[in-house]
Amino acid sequence: MASRLHVRKGDLVQVISGNFRGQRGKVLRVLPEKRRVVVEGINLRKKHVRATPQTEGGIISLEAPVHGSNVLPVCPHCDRPARTRRHRDAEGHAERLCARCGKPIPKA
Numbered sequence: 001m002a003s004r005l006h007v008r009k010g011d012l013v014q015v016i017s018g019n020f021r022g023q024r025g026k027v028l029r030v031l032p033e034k035r036r037v038v039v040e041g042i043n044l045r046k047k048h049v050r051a052t053p054q055t056e057g058g059i060i061s062l063e064a065p066v067h068g069s070n071v072l073p074v075c076p077h078c079d080r081p082a083r084t085r086r087h088r089d090a091e092g093h094a095e096r097l098c099a100r101c102g103k104p105i106p107k108a
């Protein structure tokens, strides 16, 4: 079952393990089935592209997906990567709370 991740498209996230640890970037894509995310500037791979009438071809850098467990959203209040808690506000809307300071982490 593809369940919801703790990060969503547009979030600013920080990588917490692996080669890109400590780097921040924006979430470009979320792949819930694989529990992976594509983050701008993170996990860049070189890809050799054949020239077509539309593109020039050559070697381009492209982000490869990283596992969701390796990134955390950056809390705008703490300015630090934070685990999140799920919560429903008074109107019943689901929101994410920073596990560190308890304030909501807004959608991008």
Ligand SMILES: [Zn+2]
Binding pocket: 075, 076, 077, 078, 079, 082, 098, 099, 100, 101, 102, 103
């Ligand atoms: Zn916080």
